[in-house]
Amino acid sequence: MRTGLLGGSFNPAHGGHRRITLFALAALGLDEVWWLISPGNPLKPKAGMAPLSVRLRSAQEQARRARIVPTTIERELGTRYTRDTLRALQRRYPSRQFVWLMGSDNLAQFHLWKGWRDIARCVPIAVIARPGYDRAAMTSPAMAWLGRHRVSAASFRTTGRWSAPALVLLRFDPDPRSATAIRRRDADWAERYRRGESGAVLRDPLTGTIVTSTIVENAIEEASD
Secondary structure, eight states: OEEEEEEEOOTTOOHHHHHHHHHHHHHHTOSEEEEEEOSOOTTSOSTTOOOHHHHHHHHHHHTTTSSEEEEOHHHHHTOSSHHHHHHHHHHHOTTOEEEEEEEHHHHHTGGGBTTHHHHHHHSOEEEEOOTTTHHHHHTSHHHHHHGGGBOOHHHHHHOSSOOSSOEEEEOOSOOOOOHHHHHHHOTTHHHHHHHHTTTOOOBOTTTOOBOOTTSOOOOOOOBOO
16 A cells, blocks of 8 residues: 655645645545644644634544545554554554655655654655745755655656655655644634534544544644754
């Protein structure tokens, strides 16, 4: 199973997440993509962050009828860094080939992530263009290191077994939608999802564990010490 991993806050998940995921599925020949809904990200402000269960519900809504699996498995694994999450996923799912998906905005700051070179050596990385970030991404310290490992999407899609490090740059029509803009336009979005939780049991689609808004959400730290 060729599985893409798209990490993020999904605060909330929206059509832009879905669109880039469907594009990556086709461009890379993936079987499915897991949306790793982060319990917390220290590179983003905590103010305005909706509960994990609310963000999972928004992701499930956007993932309907697609080969997309929203999951809060990082909370269950108890890992603090993406590097450790990837290693834990590879141990738990040895029959899967994983590829890390990220927007060019994340590539621009990838060198700030804990053990970012270890991440690159662990799984291939596919970078999807995002409006306004291409220049910063292409001139970033991470790109200077990763650029020597660049492969085309066509060769990546047809290769038998992936190896890392490998960098695939994907370009498609820009999608201007963002979670920040949605929150500004609709300040009550989280409350509507929260009201929808009343009396309903929410299970993680991947692990089957129950997710509630009362769970203590430990931050997954990306930044270097």
